[in-house]
Amino acid sequence: MDLDRTPGQIAYAAAEEVRTLNHRTLGLDRIAFENPPEIGATVEGLLALTDRLGQSLQQLRAGLQQFDEQQAIRMDDGSDPASAATKALRDLLNAEQGLGVMRASLRSAGEAVSHMGGHFAPEDEEDSAVV
Structure with a gap:
C-alpha cells in the first residue's frame, strides 16, 4: 500500500x-471469461470495490464538511462557497446512497453466480463416470 x-x-x-x-x-x-465462477470472482471483487468506495465517499464528505465549517473554501469565481459546499455535500451523500443500491444488486448477483459452474468437456464426463 x-x-x-x-x-x-x-x-x-x-x-x-x-x-x-x-x-x-x-x-x-x-x-x-473461462467459466461462470470467474464471473462470480469478478462480481465479488467489484463488491469489495463498492464497499470500499462507500467509506471513501464518507471521508470525502467529512473532509469537505470540515473545510466548510472552518470557512476555508474560496471559489475561483469569487462567489460565496457556502451554496457550492452544500450542493457538493448533498451530491456526495446521494452518490453514497446510490452506491448502496449498487452493492445490494452486486450482492444479489453474486449469490446467484456463486452456485454456477461450467459444463464438463466430453473427456471429463468419461473420467467422472462411475464404473
Whole structure:
C-alpha cells in the first residue's frame, strides 16, 4: 500500500485498474471469461470495490464538511462557497446512497453466480463416470 501518493492520484490509479478490467472483459475477439465462477470472482471483487468506495465517499464528505465549517473554501469565481459546499455535500451523500443500491444488486448477483459452474468437456464426463 503506497500512502505517499495524494488521494487524487490513488483514485485515478483505481480508475485505471477498472479501465483495465473493462478492456480485459471485452470479449470481442476471445471469450473474456473461462467459466461462470470467474464471473462470480469478478462480481465479488467489484463488491469489495463498492464497499470500499462507500467509506471513501464518507471521508470525502467529512473532509469537505470540515473545510466548510472552518470557512476555508474560496471559489475561483469569487462567489460565496457556502451554496457550492452544500450542493457538493448533498451530491456526495446521494452518490453514497446510490452506491448502496449498487452493492445490494452486486450482492444479489453474486449469490446467484456463486452456485454456477461450467459444463464438463466430453473427456471429463468419461473420467467422472462411475464404473
